[in-house]
Amino acid sequence: MRPFNYGTLLAVSKSIFSMLPPDFQILPMTSGDYDDALALWNACEGVRASETREELARILARNAELSSVIRRGPQLAAAVLCCHDGRRGYLYHVGVAAEFRKLGLGRLLVERSLSKLKEAGISRCSIFVIAGNEVGEAFWKRIGWRERNDLKMFARDL
Helix, strand or coil: CCCCCCHHHHHHHHHHHCCCCCCCEEEECCHHHHHHHHHHHHHCCCCCCCCCHHHHHHHHHHCCCCCEEEEECCEEEEEEEEEECCCCEEEEEEEECHHHCCCCHHHHHHHHHHHHHHHCCCCCEEECCCCCCHHHHHHHHHCCCCCCCCCCCCCCCC
16 A cells, blocks of 8 residues: 655645654555454444445445545554545545544544545535434534534435
8 A cells, every 4th residue: 555645635734634643644545444444433433334345345446545544553543435426525434443532533534535525526525424423423513514404314225
């Protein structure tokens, strides 16, 4: 895996990237991160990750460099799954391992994904938060997201 070139990303959110501890590395998510990422997400309160290995590979191929991980050596500290439909961006899973919380890693991943979405011409991003996930709601509100009460979500399994 290769580290991201921070170049323009530093200009967009320099203060966020300066928060990355020196022994941590942000990397593009790959299919090789599947086991670690799924375990991390499902260990986080309020996150339900059920993508198959094939689904994750398809998402990553279709949405190059929108998803990323933060590692401290071989250990996965944080991960985000992000994609877009050509009009709107979506963050599906954002998780930070319990021992690495309060270091700004979640916010860093979100800002990186938002920057990449903006580069792709996407002007809005949404996240679905499971009802009752108070910790998740507090995080999103703290970093500037607003709750939408004008929509209801419907789904149909195919």
